[in-house]
Amino acid sequence: MEPLLDIRDLTVSYRTPQGPVRAVDAASFAVPRGEVVGLVGESGCGKTTVARAVMGVVPRSAEILGGPVLFEGRDLIRLSERERRALRWREMAFIPQTAMSALDPVYRVGRQIEEVLVERGGRSRTVARARAAELFGLVGIDARRLDDYPHQFSGGMKQRASIAIALALEPKLVLADEPVTALDVIVQRQVLDVLKALQARMHLSVVLVTHDISVVAYACDRVVVMYAGRVVETGRVAEVLERPRHPYTMGLTNAFPDLESAAGELVPIEGSPPSLLDPPRGCRFAPRCPFAQPRCTASEPPLLTDGEDHAAACWRAEEAPALRIQAAEAATWRR
Ligand SMILES: Nc1ncnc2c1ncn2[C@@H]1O[C@H](COP(=O)(O)OP(=O)(O)OP(=O)(O)O)[C@@H](O)[C@H]1O
Ligand code: SF4
Ligand SMILES: [Mg+2]
Known part of the structure; x- marks a missing residue:
């Protein structure tokens, strides 16, 4: 069945005094009907920009370069402001990031x-x-x-x-930007439970934006992992979180406590994402990746599926089972 929302090569660039910031760079993913898709990644990786571009509420300084972004077959990017207004709230609704x-x-x-x-x-x-x-x-x-x-x-x-x-x-689609970030864990779960129950009852599609992979584990059916403006891994939540194929996802799963059980040792990913004014050549995660090799900085890995419904953009994705064993060791992430 055709997905409700099909984002293809979405690129969004902000004009800034320092030059263009490519906040989202050729991002592609789909949101099936009746499913909750988690859009996850660290601060500044482009999650809000994706949600706002879909909703048609980007700031004036933003330029949308790619697409199409198909909502029931209509390209949202090419709609007039009037057509967009007609969709907003009735067909798709937005819960903005600053909760309040x-x-x-x-x-x-x-x-x-x-x-x-x-x-x-x-x-x-x-x-x-x-x-x-x-x-x-x-x-x-x-x-x-x-x-x-x-x-x-x-x-x-x-x-x-x-x-x-x-x-x-x-609406058919709700884009919720960090809906539980400001809340303590118990209240997070209560709010997510409400959202999930209504989503199932109304057969809604939801894009749930979060920096917290444990929120994805708790509430989402599918996950889209973003890093520095790029989609680096996608698939069903159970599959991606059990068997991540991208080292960044492996790192994220170590870095957040579980919403349901007491936390094990939390291991942060050292360093921070690159500037999007001038992203590094090759794999953007390479400067922080414990598994980086020379080829990683030579050219950028494409987002490729494993033949099933699980895609990753890593030159070493085929070696993922071995990398996961190393990634589970805290020492791997310490420099
Ligand atoms: N209005 C703007 N003008 C210039 N740059 C912007 C603007 N809004 C966002 N950016 C830049 O675009 C990139 C992506 O920002 P975005 O807000 O989409 O990220 P995010 O993943 O939602 O982060 P957070 O988790 O902090 O909410 C960042 O580098 C940010 O600094
Ligand atoms: S391509 Fe290389 S640097 Fe990038 S995530 Fe994979 S192993 Fe790490
Ligand atoms: Mg945001």
Whole structure:
């Protein structure tokens, strides 16, 4: 079946005084209907830029160079602003990264849900009021809190309310940018449980942006790992996290605690991602990769599948089983 969202060679460049920053470089991945796709990677790797480009809400300084980005066969990049507006909220909704910016501090929360229903969905006030109460119920907030202001809500409640707003018009796709990052682990799980339950019930497709691989393990069906603007590994979560083929993914799985069990030893990946003003030649992970070889800096590895539904962009992907054994040793990552 054709995926709901099919991103092909998406490239997004920001104009800056220092020169163009290629925040996303030829990224390709698909979002099947009814699945949760985790978009994961360290800060600055381009996750928010991907989500914003899909949603059509990039800053003026951004230039979208690649594509197409197909949503039910329509290229989102080539839509007019009017066509895009017609899709937003009704077909696809966005939960922005700064958790709290989804909610306007000066309006009551219930009122904000009603506005989406009335202004964007053409519902009557009465219908909107009833629907807002129903949506609160769905995300597990007492409908008596509809008249509260955002500052009266806890972080977890604000995020549930953002989910309620995103789901108000029953979109097919939700792009949620770091929806649980600011929350403690228990509340993270509660919010993810709400999102998962509604996603299954409404047969939604979700792109869940996170820097935390344990959130992917907990809540996602598929995963797309990004590094320095590039997609470096994709596949089903169980497969990719059990048998990562890219050393960066191997490193990420060591670097985060498990959401469900007590943490083992956490081993950070030393160093930081390269500047996207002038990315290194060859594999962009090479300066931090414990398995780098001369060929790695000579040319960039393409994203290739293993013949199944699992792709990685690493010259040594064929050796992954042996590399995984080394990657599990903390010493491998220490310089
Ligand atoms: N408006 C902008 N102008 C110039 N550069 C930008 C702009 N927004 C983002 N960037 C740069 O683009 C790159 C990707 O940023 P993006 O916000 O997409 O990353 P991210 O993966 O969402 O990171 P984070 O985990 O910190 O949210 C970074 O190098 C960032 O500095
Ligand atoms: S291509 Fe080389 S440097 Fe890049 S991840 Fe693979 S082994 Fe490491
Ligand atoms: Mg971001």
